[in-house]
Amino acid sequence: MKIGIVGGGFMGLTLAHEIAKNNAIVKVFESDQQMGGLSTHEDYGAFVWDRFYHVILPTDNFLIELIEDLGIGDKLCWRRSYTGYYVQKKFYSISSSKEFLLFPALNLWDKAMLAFTIFYGSKIKDWKKLEKITVKDWLIKMGGRRTYEKFWSPLLLAKLGENHEKVSAVFIWTYIKRLFKARSSAAQKEHMGYVTGGYKTVFDALQKSLGEKGSEVVLNSTVEAIQPNANGGVTITNNGVEEHFDKVIVTTPLDVIERIAAPSLFEATKAKAPVEYLGVICLVLVTETSLSPYYVLNIADKEIPFTGVIGMSSLVDLDQRAGKHLTYFPKYISGNDPFWKKSDEELKSIFIAGVSKLYPDFDTNTIVSAHIHKAYRVQPLQVLNYSETIPKIKTKHNNFYVLNTSQFVNDTLNNNSVVGHVKNFMDSFKKELE
Ligand SMILES: Cc1cc2nc3c(=O)[nH]c(=O)nc-3n(C[C@H](O)[C@H](O)[C@H](O)COP(=O)(O)OP(=O)(O)OC[C@H]3O[C@@H](n4cnc5c(N)ncnc54)[C@H](O)[C@@H]3O)c2cc1C
Structure with a gap:
């Protein structure tokens, strides 16, 4: 079976790796001159490192498993790390649970409220309820206005800019789950990781593994059009050349899909509201x-x-x-x-x-x-009732799929979630490759 993937970011390449393991031939189209999308590398002169910063947490199990599967597990390095806050022209470390509770910008009552919010948040299972309330309202309800202004608001500003007011409480719930799970599992101290050589090492290993299975990544290859074809498959047009695939999966942001997919395919995928x-x-x-x-x-x-x-x-x-x-x-x-x-x-x-x-x-x-x-x-932006608006992975066209980060309804944006999303998809997609 021949599968086309649009987008050679971490989602596209991880997906290609998993599909190629199931004996299908995969071709990944990437518009840029190098792989990686948001996780790509940059030549800084004396050394090469990620264009944007990336860190791996000890609890990023899906990601660590992939790194090991690629045979580069020995390149994972773990280091003690530190988190700080700059509030009222002062720097504060909040790198251990103790420092976290001693954070001087909050009084004792505020700290108790903060600890309660985190503890309560970490125990919530029904995240759908959190989609109905904004993150600001929820945090104020849980921990009071002062804790919000002094602690949460800077964090939300750092992560989302001024738009944080539109976002639902799911955002902070996923954040609490990810960071505080990592902290509690690392003896109450932060440890973070990276791969020697940065994400370039991971992408090189992904490309090598694909090559060994007869699959490939084509760079400088912007997909211009995607159309259903008469035999039930899907056709990709790239640099004016048409190529037929049994199935096509798009991993790009949604506006790209709107631009390049034939109206019938786009209709089949469309989100209920623009993301x-x-x-x-x-x-x-x-x-x-x-x-x-x-x-x-x-x-x-x-x-x-x-x-x-x-x-x-x-x-x-x-x-x-x-x-x-x-x-x-x-x-x-x-x-x-x-x-x-x-x-x-x-x-x-x-x-x-x-x-x-x-x-x-x-x-x-x-x-x-x-x-x-x-x-x-x-x-x-995970706005109110976000999960009801996002596009489905399996579209109304049998052989056309969308798999991208807009579908993270109860997860933060990170590469562990990317691998998890791909693994989830593969659980059912594997059967279609048989
Ligand atoms: C500032 C920043 C910090 C981050 N920090 C972390 C972190 O600490 N830890 C962590 O795990 N994650 C982090 N991330 C998130 C991580 O980078 C993303 O989860 C991941 O890169 C998303 O990959 P993707 O493939 O889904 O999307 P993208 O990387 O956006 O990939 C989409 C790809 O599609 C290509 N494309 C678009 N249109 C076309 C077309 N028409 N034809 C062909 N190709 C096309 C693009 O060139 C791109 O390569 C961070 C991201 C940023 C920006």
């Missing part, structure tokens, strides 16, 4: 000196133009980054944000001014290189 995505603009600095001791620093300060600082150097060993330091400064924004209109040079100067404000001792002469990375469709 809104948040994008990200991220300054990446390679510097001679370290900027942040934290892996994640959440920022609650409207004067700072980014909403977090990701100190990759606090996690990844020095030899992986040629002795330099690597720090990411992301800002999550919606599609109509005026920031998209700014040039990379303007963005660099706004963000670097923000770095100097945050770290008054920062010497800009220590910058080796500065990069602006943008991604327009990153985080589907």
